Amino acid sequence: MAPRYLGEFEQMVLLAILQLKDEAYALSILGELDRRAGRSVSRGTLYKTLERLEKKGFLEWTAEKGPPDRGGHPRRRFAVTGRGAAALRDSREAFRKLWEGLDEGLEGLGQ
Amino acid sequence: MAPRYLGEFEQMVLLAILQLKDEAYALSILGELDRRAGRSVSRGTLYKTLERLEKKGFLEWTAEKGPPDRGGHPRRRFAVTGRGAAALRDSREAFRKLWEGLDEGLEGLGQ
DNA sequence: TATCCGATGTAGACATTGTCGACATCGGAA
DNA sequence: TTCCGATGTCGACAATGTCTACATCGGATA
Secondary structure, three states, X not given: OOOOOXXXXXXXXXXXXXXXXXXXXXXXXXXXXXXXXXOOOOHHHHHHHHHHHHHOOOEEEEEEOOOOOOOXXXXXXXXXXXXXXXXXXXXXXXXXXXXXXXXXXXXXXXX | OOOOXXXXXXXXXXXXXXXXXXXXXXXXXXXXXXXXXXXXXXXXHHHHHHHHHHHOOOEEXXXXXXXXXXXXXXXXXXXEOHHHHHHHHHHHHXXXXXXXXXXXXXXXXXX
């Protein structure tokens, strides 16, 4: 029952938020995910994941007044919590050990 | 419908198999996962994942006569396919870009 | 000022992935 | 013989990934 690990996409979302620093709004996250990971998903998908990560204490958000430029109205700014950062580091470490020494052998494999 | 990406645990399993080279039997994979990633799951969990990865063409296996030493009877030796290796590389690349420049800032975060 | 539109969010549904425990087998060891 | 450890298989269910449809708020604009 206790969700012990971050899913693949959950990790990506957390990382995208970290990359955006104080500009982590839902739509910007969507763009960051697409730019860096080539992962383009619907807004619904992102919001669901955001909601779950918040419920698990891996991120938090604050509501803000309308955006300065166009289309203005309230939106949420997301931020990774300490627990979220810790979970990311743990996962990164696990994968680092699993990849250890494999990089070379994989070059050229697959089409 | 088309499962485009590897799940978090699926990636770990594929990597463990790669690490074990020609010694990738179910039980050894279980041990490798535990040793390197600190991830200890039941045999059922592993077999289910192995089965799904095989169905998607990311790994294949060959049946072997009983193990040389103790408890002998047939078992399966697993191996990652070219497609599996390619999927791993893609995922690794996506995460590399997402982590870019974040390592420092994360040191010391979380408990 | 009535309406349209883009930026935001929410809700419900459903497929995929992660996880177990129970059950079944095969050969040696006791 | 019986017991036991190494192997696998199954069915059930929780967690994660994903979409589409629906709802809102304010400016822009006709």
